[in-house]
Amino acid sequence: MMNDPSAATALGMLIAPLSPAEFFEHYYERKFHRSPVKHSQTSGLLTLDRIDEIISDSELPPSAISMAKSGQSLPADEYTFSNGVVDRGAVLDNFRDGATIILPQLQFADGKLYNFCLALERQFGARVQTNVYLTPPEAHGFGVHYDNHDVFVIQLSGAKEWEIYGDREALPFRGEGFRKGQDDTGELKENFVLEAGECLYVPRGTSHRAPNHGTEPSLHITVGILVQTWAEFMLEAVAEASLRIPEMRRSLPRDLFFDRSKAQSDHAAMFRQLADDIAEKASFDATLAAFSGNFIRAQGPRVRGALRALANGIGMEDRLTVRDHILFSFEGGDGDRQIVLAGSSIPMSDRLAEQLDERIGQGSLAKADFDVDDAEELGDVIDSLVAYGLLVAKPK
Structure with missing residues (x-):
């Protein structure tokens, strides 16, 4: 199970048996890579039961789901009510009739996927998102196309028959989408079946198609790398x-x-x-x-456990650790110091900033570790860092 992946573990699973150096030198933004290794831990990221739970029990605003069939997106009114609310029964009925269920950016609703994305963001220096696709047997969601961002595909269950076509002459910009009937997809270069536990890297601009394979529904995650150029x-x-x-x-x-x-x-x-x-x-x-x-401010906050810690109160001797994969930076000069992190900039005195920078670098801290004159400022800053997800308190 992949409960809390390190950055190296997350990337290593996607590119095995390549090393990061081999991947970035020879494949990244250049050519596709199909990992021949089957990873049992992929099933820990997402399951069909979890998809069933999301569709049946979670809040589903219109932007949380879309559908496609036979290479075309389904009109939203085929699976939503007139007021825009998702019609869950219609979603399942369309799936039964051969339509793919798409859950865009599911990482914002699923902690495991979100932590997986955060681990990869440090490796790529870019925002990372997930789109989840559940395709019924003998169906495909989209026709031949290319994406305007690099993607990793993680096959969770079932299988997809992948067709890899030619590359564009130049990498597309983010807003430069594929135009059906206008853009050249190139000649078919590779054809293979991606099975459960296998991963695939496809650079932006590489045309591809992936119909379902076999008699089982296919569940896969597309991990999008949203680079800045x-x-x-x-x-x-x-x-x-x-x-x-x-x-x-x-x-x-x-x-x-x-x-x-x-x-x-x-x-x-x-x-x-x-x-x-x-x-x-x-x-x-x-x-x-x-x-x-x-980049730091745009990273979504990860605050699991913060509510309980703040409700119980954080004492002077309570040991706090730095949450994995959360980005932050100290900015400003004398008299204008602040720490920048997801969603916030927290100002503080120069003396506190100097000590806090050192303690965070050590990986853990307690309020009692600090030698400052303003205890109220210390308590407010440390509690705010817990609230915004940088620091994690051990359960009492």
Whole structure:
């Protein structure tokens, strides 16, 4: 059972028998990899019984489920009521009639999947999400297509017959979806059956199709790696540099679109001047700080156990540990220190920040470990770090 995977364990299962170095050097963003190893622990991530429980007993807003059949998405009104509420009976009836049940971003509703995603985020430096597909026998959800993000496929039960086609000439951007009838899928390169316990990596831009195989329903998880590109980083660098280039804030010339001769001289010269200014004043460190802070803040909080700990109260001697896979950073200078983590920025005094940084680096702490003048600030900051999921208290 994969209850609390380490980053190495999570990635290792997906790419076995490759090492991380082999995977990132030879396969990542380049070519697909089918792992020949069958992993029994995949069944610990999600089961058919858990899917049954989610569909029958969980709150299901319209965005929590979708369906597809014979290569096409089903209209939402075929499995929802007129007010948008999911019609659970219609979902199951459509499944019985050959439609695939899709549970997008199920990690936000399932703790095991969420922890698995958090473990992978540190490996890829990118947001990670899951989409779950339950396909009835002798059916397929989608036709030949490519995804605009890299994916790992974890086959949990049943089997899928995979067809791998050619690659695009360049990696697609995130918003650059496959256009049926317009985009070339290339020639069929590989055909194989992915069985329960096996994993597959498919880079973005690699066309594929995966009809069901055999007489059992197929349950698989698609793990999406939502990378940020150098193009996005450079756009942020331009935006950040423009704060120090006043000319960047001026409106475009009124005759830019209408006076072609001037556009080739004066306006082109201004463009080159601004490009030179950006090259001179763009800051890698400032851009990195902005990207890093946004990445940390966007990570969903993991707060299991925090309510009980706060309800019981956290005493001076209570030992707290750092929760696995939670991202954070200390930011600011003298007199303006804060710790940034999912959903929050918590300010604190310089003295507390210095000691807290050291204690967190050691992996565990108690309030009694700190030598500070303001005990009220200490208690408030430590309790807030429990509330936002960075620190975990042992059950009393």
